[in-house]
Amino acid sequence: MKLFTIPGTCALSVHIVLEWIGTPYELDVMARGDNTSAAYLAINPSGQVPALGLEDGKVLTEAAAILTYLADLYPEADLANGSSDSYARYELIQLLSILTGEVHVAFKPFFAPQRFLGDEAQFLHLKDQAFETLKPLLARLDERLGAARWILNDRRSVADAYLYVLLRWVDYAPYGIKAFPDLARFRLLMEDDPAVQAALRAQGMNPVGAGA
Ligand SMILES: N[C@@H](CCC(=O)N[C@@H](CS)C(=O)NCC(=O)O)C(=O)O
Numbered sequence: 025m026k027l028f029t030i031p032g033t034c035a036l037s038v039h040i041v042l043e044w045i046g047t048p049y050e051l052d053v054m055a056r057g058d059n060t061s062a063a064y065l066a067i068n069p070s071g072q073v074p075a076l077g078l079e080d081g082k083v084l085t086e087a088a089a090i091l092t093y094l095a096d097l098y099p100e101a102d103l104a105n106g107s108s109d110s111y112a113r114y115e116l117i118q119l120l121s122i123l124t125g126e127v128h129v130a131f132k133p134f135f136a137p138q139r140f141l142g143d144e145a146q147f148l149h150l151k152d153q154a155f156e157t158l159k160p161l162l163a164r165l166d167e168r169l170g171a172a173r174w175i176l177n178d179r180r181s182v183a184d185a186y187l188y189v190l191l192r193w194v195d196y197a198p199y200g201i202k203a204f205p206d207l208a209r210f211r212l213l214m215e216d217d218p219a220v221q222a223a224l225r226a227q228g229m230n231p232v233g234a235g236a
Pocket of ligand 1: 032072074086087088
């Protein structure tokens, strides 16, 4: 398997999961901009990461699909919320949908305001608005986590890897991670994990710690 990633992006979640599983994998760490090359567009026409090249030559894209695929392929790693029971499976899909389709998407006007507005004078306003949209989403995740160690039924799953990546970005918000004490604690605990540390190192990234 080969993971295509760009440091700082949501592809880190897949990288963490590959480390948790402990299976051999190849890594293609691209620089920003490489994802619009003809070579990469042939791998993922959306130009986005993550993409996962599979052993049979197929490519899987979309973080939620890749994470579910890996959780299913390596049941011994127990990262699928115990999904032999069907409700547990849909709970995992539900949470991955919230994280990828609601929370991640809410960050997009901050990271790429030019995709939403032509008028640069409006960018700051748009970014502020993005963080306002995010606040209740993060508050709900903070409440959902509560005193638990892991976000889904207090059982480690692929959703934790994805949540960690999203929480790294909360430092950009004016309120910061400290506004969400349980998420802040979760983020710190994730950074104690040798698998997370290995993935960060391999992508030339640093832990973000407790936040400002
Ligand atoms: N829906 C996609 C979104 C992936 C995505 O937004 N990737 C970002 C990084 S977090 C990216 O590749 N950005 C580069 C670009 O769009 O040019 C997924 O869940 O995998």
